Amino acid sequence: MSGLVVTRLSVHGGEQTIVDAATLSAPAGQITGLVGPNGAGKSTMMRAALGLGETVGGEVHFAGADLLAMGRRERAKICAFVEQTATTETRITVREVVGLGRLPHQPSWQAEPSEKDETIVEQALAAVELSAFADRVFNTLSGGEQQRVHLARALAQQPRLLVLDEPTSHLDMRAQRHMLELLRGRATAGLTVLMAIHDLNLAAGYCDRLVVMNYGRIVAEGAPEDVLTPALLRDVYGIEASVIAHPVTGKPLIAY
Incomplete structure (x- = not known):
């Protein structure tokens, strides 16, 4: 199947x-x-x-x-997992969090994101409507915003x-609808x-x-x-x- x-x-x-x-x-x-x-x-x-x-x-x-x-x-090249709650005390930017989704696809010797990685990260941020938050420190965001960042990280992983x-647990009604419509579109694809x-x-x-x-x-x-x-x-x-x-x-x- x-x-x-x-x-x-x-x-x-x-x-x-x-x-x-x-x-x-x-x-x-x-x-x-x-x-x-x-x-x-x-x-x-x-x-x-x-x-x-x-x-x-x-x-x-x-x-x-x-x-x-x-x-x-x-397995990480195939599957991505978005947990209900995932926080960090490290001062890491939203763009850097989303960039973690590229790690399974990067060779061990790669020290910096490639141009392709950067493009995929920007596309993932745009998909969850957080492009303007890319340089914000992740742990300064609200719970709903953090949840959308983690979805962007999963999308950047390009899973099957x-x-x-x-x-949707921390999202308002508009954000819930946007996330579910986004997932609907990805499933259709x-x-x-x-x-x-x-x-x-x-x-x-x-x-x-x-x-x-x-x-x-x-x-x-x-x-x-x-x-x-x-x-x-x-x-x-x-x-x-x-x-x-x-x-x-x-x-x-x-x-x-």
């Missing part, structure tokens, strides 16, 4: 099973939303799938290649698989996008597919209109809610 395929991935934390034989797919050219309550195991599962956490079983393939068998640098952990997202209405509006986790297990997977049902919301989230069609898009809209 073209895209990401996770098969029976398990992660333990001490005596606790955090991810329990998770099997899911994120097709190329689509946005797959990973949803579920707090503590469901979403962040742990994504990190483990990218080789950033210890697994106790399972397989992860992208476009047929075994991701977990790859070296870290080789982009994994994001709550990418062939990028595989997997993102954990809490806002189910945003997930329904922008994701092609949803994967629902609860207590470390995958409990549902499919198109938003098939997954987001009153029964699932009751069983997984413990809420009574109605699911109606959005008056403009026709996508599922949760009212509770």
Whole structure:
């Protein structure tokens, strides 16, 4: 299958099973939303799938290649990860942070960014509307601005698989829409996008597919209109809610 395929991935934390034989797919050219309550195991599962956490079983393939068998640098040429929170006390500029995305593609002897690197960094900054912030010190930015910088860093990495952990959590409504439209455009161009997202209405509006986790297990997977049902919301989230069609898009809209 073209895209990401996770098969029976398990992660333990001490005596606790955090991810329990998770099997899911994120097709190329689509946005797959990973949803579920707090503590469901979403962040742990994504990190483990990218080789950033210890697994106790399972397989992860992208476009047929075994991701977990790859070296870290080789994997970084394929996959980019945007964490929910990533800060630094180092006085590093926004341009320098975004430039870190070029490291997997640079030979070890390269001391300075190439002209190509600089062009790609400028394009990534423009994509997230932060060109004017390029020379600002990163840790002086707001949480939402920092989140957009990290997306720019991931775009500069030029991945084929982009994994994001709550990418809209610190953003206002306009910035949320811009980020999700940006991801929509990249997915349409062939990028595989997997993102954990809490806002189910945003997930329904922008994701092609949803994967629902609860207590470390995958409990549902499919198109938003098939997954987001009153029964699932009751069983997984413990809420009574109605699911109606959005008056403009026709996508599922949760009212509770």
